[in-house]
Amino acid sequence: MPTSINGNVRLTYGNHNHNETFSGDSSGYSRTNTTSQYAAGGARAVYAAASVDKGTMGSSDPQGLLMIKNVNTSGSLFVSLDGGSNWDIKIPAGFVNLISVGPDHDAYVKTGVATQTSVNVASVVADGTINFSPSSAVATAGTYLMTPTASPNNSSSGDIYLLKTTTDSAITGIVYDLDGTTKKDLATGTVFTASTVVTLDSIVDYRYTLTEQ
Secondary structure: OOEEEEEEEEEEEOOEEEEEEEEEEEOOOOOOOOOOOEEEEEEEEOOOOEEOOOOOOOOOOOOEEEEEEEOOOOOOEEEEOOOOOOOOEEEOOOOEEEEEEOOOOOOEEEOOOOOEEEEEEEEEOOOOEEEEOHHHOEOOOEEEEEEEEEOOOOHHHOOOEEEEEOOOOEOEEEEEOOOOOOEOOOOOOOOOOOOOEEEEEEEEEEEEEEEEO
């Protein structure tokens, strides 16, 4: 059956105020329209650009509205509307953006931070705190997949954790299990020492709803 879509966007930025309403009706299913008129989901963006999954919206690129939220607590989500050639939209952590998309290209997402390798650990604390050597500061605040690659080398057994930092050029962060909420004790059991080396891959989790006109 047809679905009515209505919304309102209000934005205050300094002295600028923007108030916009929008509405539309998706088409009902028929012999010529057998696929969905919207797609919704969530995914994880990494530095390598990837298109937003349109689900079963049909073979042609959709034209409509893309509402996308960066659900991270730190780190920006980059969005491209020309197939990944330019990254004109940057969504800060916790923010939502409503974007008008056209039929020419898929929407692409990525993080703006390249992989950081050979990051030297200085020490760890049972409460999840990790300290890096000053020469291995984490350049950009954000959320990272942290994989140990040397002494101890646990990458083969799947020991990957989340690292969160809140300031640029940080030498201290908090390590979590992959659920993003449980702090990981790396001072007991799987012990990280001053000889541990890790690789950091920037990630941004996002949620989205994409509607066709």
